[in-house]
Amino acid sequence: MIDAVLDLPAHLRARLASALESGLVARPYSAASLRSVLGTDGVEQVVETLMELERLGITGPAAGAWIRTVEDAAARTTRADLVWSGPEVPGLHARDTRRVYEELLDSAERSVWACTYAFFDGPRAFEVVARRMEVRSELRVILLLNIQRRRGDTTAAEQLVRRFADRFWATDWPGSSRPSVFYDPRALELDRPAGVLHAKALVVDDEAVFVTSANLTEAALDRNIEVGLLVRDRALALTVSSHFRGLIDRGLLRPLPMA
Numbered sequence: 001m002i003d004a005v006l007d008l009p010a011h012l013r014a015r016l017a018s019a020l021e022s023g024l025v026a027r028p029y030s031a032a033s034l035r036s037v038l039g040t041d042g043v044e045q046v047v048e049t050l051m052e053l054e055r056l057g058i059t060g061p062a063a064g065a066w067i068r069t070v071e072d073a074a075a076r077t078t079r080a081d082l083v084w085s086g087p088e089v090p091g092l093h094a095r096d097t098r099r100v101y102e103e104l105l106d107s108a109e110r111s112v113w114a115c116t117y118a119f120f121d122g123p124r125a126f127e128v129v130a131r132r133m134e135v136r137s138e139l140r141v142i143l144l145l146n147i148q149r150r151r152g153d154t155t156a157a158e159q160l161v162r163r164f165a166d167r168f169w170a171t172d173w174p175g176s177s178r179p180s181v182f183y184d185p186r187a188l189e190l191d192r193p194a195g196v197l198h199a200k201a202l203v204v205d206d207e208a209v210f211v212t213s214a215n216l217t218e219a220a221l222d223r224n225i226e227v228g229l230l231v232r233d234r235a236l237a238l239t240v241s242s243h244f245r246g247l248i249d250r251g252l253l254r255p256l257p258m259a
Helices: 002-006 010-022 031-038 044-055 060-075 097-107 127-135 157-172 218-223 234-249
Strands: 080-085 111-116 140-145 180-183 201-204 208-212 226-231
Touching: 002 044, 002 060, 010 031, 010 060, 031 044, 044 060, 080 097, 080 218, 097 127, 097 201, 097 208, 097 218, 097 226, 111 127, 111 234, 157 180, 201 234, 208 234
Parallel strands: 111 140, 140 180
Antiparallel strands: 080 226, 111 201, 201 208, 208 226
């Protein structure tokens, strides 16, 4: 019985509990009423769970409290939410890539580590985190970005970095508060790149980590078929941010010059 509720993403469990407590969802339970509240298909097993609770005498606010108890138990166990971009599949519960990015950044209190291989339209890509920095002056933001050498371009690496930095600070970064930005110098080696910064990940407050195939581009966030995992686990989040910090401390990722 509990599996149908546990299979819901955390934000949908919370929404269902609130709807039961407020009376927005009430007896007789139906798939239509749950779809209107949860905004998703595939809720038939959740309806069966609510009906089973009703047979046990647990309805309305009590059912909402039961779901919150389930939520508290689930919070003590590491669970991952699937996050997708692209066409939706009816009956499958998954979160939206852009929405997850924006919700995580909007909730940041202390730190943000954001790593991407590519971004287009910098002002839009970095709008949410730049706005959050204005609201939370103590928020520390570290961006890990790839600087790419085009095929056949023999420009010195230092000039490519300077060109990227001038463009980034002048046109790509939309805020007045500035993040710390780092890049992988190996991508600029002349003969052939020894490696590139290809990871796509977001760590917020060392509490939540989102690893995804999506770059910070409109196509990846909204249209491409991309998949990722959102995990709210402090140990895992700290492991990822510590790895990034170790790459910086060892000089493997270098700071982008300020304009």
